[in-house]
Amino acid sequence: xxxxxxxxxxxxxxxxxxxxxFIDKVWFGKHPQPFKTPATxxxxxxxxxxLLAVHRTGKHIVCELGPASKPNRPGDTRPCNQPEQQxxxxxxxxxxxTGRLLVTTPESPVAxxxxxxxxxxxxxxxxxxxxxxxxxxxxxxxxxxxxxxxAGEEPLTIQSKPFAALFHGRRMxxxxxxxxxxxLSGVGNIYADxxxxxxxxxxxxxxxxxxxxxxxxxxLALREVLQHAIRLGGSSVSDYVDAAGVRGFFQLEHCVYxxxxxxxxxxxxxxxxxxxxxxxxxxxPKCQR
DNA sequence: CATTTCACCTGGTGGC
DNA sequence: TGCCACCAGGTGAAAT
Numbered sequence: 001x002x003x004x005x006x007x008x009x010x011x012x013x014x015x016x017x018x019x020x021x022f023i024d025k026v027w028f029g030k031h032p033q034p035f036k037t038p039a040t041x042x043x044x045x046x047x048x049x050x051l052l053a054v055h056r057t058g059k060h061i062v063c064e065l066g067p068a069s070k071p072n073r074p075g076d077t078r079p080c081n082q083p084e085q086q087x088x089x090x091x092x093x094x095x096x097x098t099g100r101l102l103v104t105t106p107e108s109p110v111a112x113x114x115x116x117x118x119x120x121x122x123x124x125x126x127x128x129x130x131x132x133x134x135x136x137x138x139x140x141x142x143x144x145x146x147x148x149x150x151a152g153e154e155p156l157t158i159q160s161k162p163f164a165a166l167f168h169g170r171r172m173x174x175x176x177x178x179x180x181x182x183x184l185s186g187v188g189n190i191y192a193d194x195x196x197x198x199x200x201x202x203x204x205x206x207x208x209x210x211x212x213x214x215x216x217x218x219x220l221a222l223r224e225v226l227q228h229a230i231r232l233g234g235s236s237v238s239d240y241v242d243a244a245g246v247r248g249f250f251q252l253e254h255c256v257y258x259x260x261x262x263x264x265x266x267x268x269x270x271x272x273x274x275x276x277x278x279x280x281x282x283x284x285p286k287c288q289r
Numbered sequence: 290c291a292t293t294t295c296a297c298c299t300g301g302t303g304g305c
Numbered sequence: 306t307g308c309c310a311c312c313a314g315g316t317g318a319a320a321t
Contacts, residue, residue, distance in 0.1 A: 002314060033298080059315080097314055098299075113299080132298045134315060172292060181316080188314055237314065238301080258313095278294065280312080 002095040004155065004186030005229035005250065006240055008056045010101050013243030014063075014126070015054035017103040022069075022121035023049050029115040034130060036138040045089060045139045046118065052087055058150030058185025061101060063091040089141050092148050096134025102127045103243050150185035155222050158184070163219045167207040174210060174218070175203035176277040187222065190235055190257045193282045195222040197256045202288045203274070203281045228253070256282040 002010070026043035028035075035041045048068030055062055064087035093101055104125050110117070116128040116137060128137065140148060153162060166183045167174070177183055178192040187195075196203050198221035201214055210218070234240060234248035237258065241247055255265050260273040264284040274281050 006314075094315085096298095096316080099314095130298095131300070132313090132315095134298070136316095170291085176292080179315085190314065235314080240314070277292095279315095 002059065002099065002234075002240065003188035003191050004056070004059065004226055005191070005232075006234035006242075006248065007059050007061060007095065007186070008230050009234045009242045009248065010095075011054050011056040011061045014061070014101055014103060017124065017243065018051050018120060018122075018126060019053055021051050021124070023047055023051065023065075023118050024121050025119040027117040027119075031115060031133060033133040034115045034128070034135055034137050036136045040137055040139045042139075045141060046091060049089065050085075051120075052085055057148070058152065058154075058181060059094060059188070060148065060150060061093040061095070062148055063093070065089040065091060087142060087147075089139065090148055092136075092138040092140065093128065094136040094138075096130060096132060096136065098132045098239075099128065099130040099135030100241060101243060102129065102241075102245060151182045152180070152185035153183070155184045155186055156226055158219065160216055160219060164212065164215045167210060167215065170207035172207055173204045173276055174201060174207045175279075175281055177207040178222075179277060179279070184222075186226075189279050189281075190237070190254070191222070191225055191229065193257045194255060195225045197284060197288060198225060200288055203276055203283050256284060258282065 023046050026046045028041050028043065032038070050066035050069060052064040052066045066085045067088050095101065104127055106119065106123070106125050111129045113131040114127055114129045118126040120126060153166065167177055170177055175192050175196060178187045179189070193203070195218060199214065199217040201210065201218060229235060229250040232249040233242060233246065235250040235254065236247035237251055256271050259271045260282060261270050264271060264287060267284065267286050269284055269286040271282055272285050
């Protein structure tokens, strides 16, 4: 489900609702898959800590956690945020294909495939729901572990030269390279297809064969498409919702993704679907060369 | 080493 | 209605 714009939307929504809050009690479901290491299942690391901030890097949501401490007095449900405070730990959430991170009330019905529930001092609850269990949860104690860093470059901020260098000499199709998180972090199947359409480049074209002009068109198309999608709250293809359960609107602006056989928005040629890197790949045979 | 394929999961859809 | 094949926003291990 979630690529960069969806993860950004969720991280912002979660941050707005929970920063400054305290984690009172933690519940984990019985399936081990969502936990990157078995130790992550121990709630001890999370309980009592203050949620300093929540942000996105690549497709990962990073919750910065302060030291374990309690609100000053009982009923002090929303303690002052202390942004200056140094994080002592991180809770990293990867949503896989079907993961959701939701801020709810404790009374709100618990969806099937809920794998984690964090009760917060304010009375809210932070829930991780993931039917396919491709998502992952990880706890990092920063006194012991290094802070989390996405493997690849941020597509929103990368400059021309380093962008071109990522693809130099590569013999894989450009679409496969865009999906490789070690090169760029955050681009998935939807935004790879959409940005290649806007750049006028065939998904099968070998990455190392792109001209300087094509590389620059691609870099700018990626940035525009991702920024526009963030403004619209991401793409809700089937069931994606943000931290508050609200759908995105960018799916209404898709030009090729899941538009097989429909007329190209630019030239009316039917959109083609092929299989590339094991993924459904959509493009306009006339607009993309 | 670089690149491709496949397994990991559940659920929705469409054909028969 | 039931059964079944196929498809889906991702990733990393195994194979080539």
